[in-house]
Amino acid sequence: MKIFKCDLHIHSTLSPCASLEMSPKNIVINAQKAGLDIIAITDHNMVENGFYAHELAKETGTAVLFGMELQTREEIHLLIIFDNYETASSFHRRIYDLLPEVENDPSYFGDQVVVDCDDNIVRFEKKLLLNSAQISLNDAVFLAKQMGALVISSHIDSPNFSIISQLGYVPEDLPLDALEVRKKENIPHLLPFIMNKGIPFVTFSDAHYIDDIGKRITALSLNEPNVEEIAKALKAMEKMVPSNDG
Ligand SMILES: [Zn+2]
Numbered sequence: 001m002k003i004f005k006c007d008l009h010i011h012s013t014l015s016p017c018a019s020l021e022m023s024p025k026n027i028v029i030n031a032q033k034a035g036l037d038i039i040a041i042t043d044h045n046m047v048e049n050g051f052y053a054h055e056l057a058k059e060t061g062t063a064v065l066f067g068m069e070l071q072t073r074e075e076i077h078l079l080i081i082f083d084n085y086e087t088a089s090s091f092h093r094r095i096y097d098l099l100p101e102v103e104n105d106p107s108y109f110g111d112q113v114v115v116d117c118d119d120n121i122v123r124f125e126k127k128l129l130l131n132s133a134q135i136s137l138n139d140a141v142f143l144a145k146q147m148g149a150l151v152i153s154s155h156i157d158s159p160n161f162s163i164i165s166q167l168g169y170v171p172e173d174l175p176l177d178a179l180e181v182r183k184k185e186n187i188p189h190l191l192p193f194i195m196n197k198g199i200p201f202v203t204f205s206d207a208h209y210i211d212d213i214g215k216r217i218t219a220l221s222l223n224e225p226n227v228e229e230i231a232k233a234l235k236a237m238e239k240m241v242p243s244n245d246g
């Protein structure tokens, strides 16, 4: 077992709201600089730039998992993270078809760019990704779990796009692997809204800018940097009751 520093919530140039410096290459270089062992690129409703980041990271000590930040019909953000690109990509195709046919306006939202290993533009994504896929929270979580993903409810202490801001609570029977918070100090205030107190808390950067990569991390004790091991480590954390000092 080894301690792995994980930042599993990083946006790239494919997210209209992220800086255009967030190319796969820059992300991998800066993840390594920040001493991260595992990262996931989690663009809004899309997985494509993760492919290039994974290729680039083969030469480095950082493991790259394939993620997306899915926005459900209820406007709830979920981190969905896979071990391999094929499965991530087939999950993505299902989600992409469920996104409304609304074109991105780059002058208003920003560009959505697929960038290769050498910082070349591969293509601009035309469909607006900052939108809700027409899938319910429940169906999204169960589909992702069935396909072998790690499913983490994003920034549950945020006033927007979080399970608590949208639903008012975290349902008991949802098989979430973890709940992400921006500030550990918020955990005691969130507990009354969480029906299943066993779900562990994690924190990641939600980086949209280079300097934010690795700003918040979760350290996990794993044998290998993969989804199964991460899920196991999170399960073991479930037994720990969060204290006031986080
Ligand atoms: Zn989000």
Ligand SMILES: [Zn+2]
Pocket: 009, 011, 069, 206
């Ligand atoms: Zn995010």
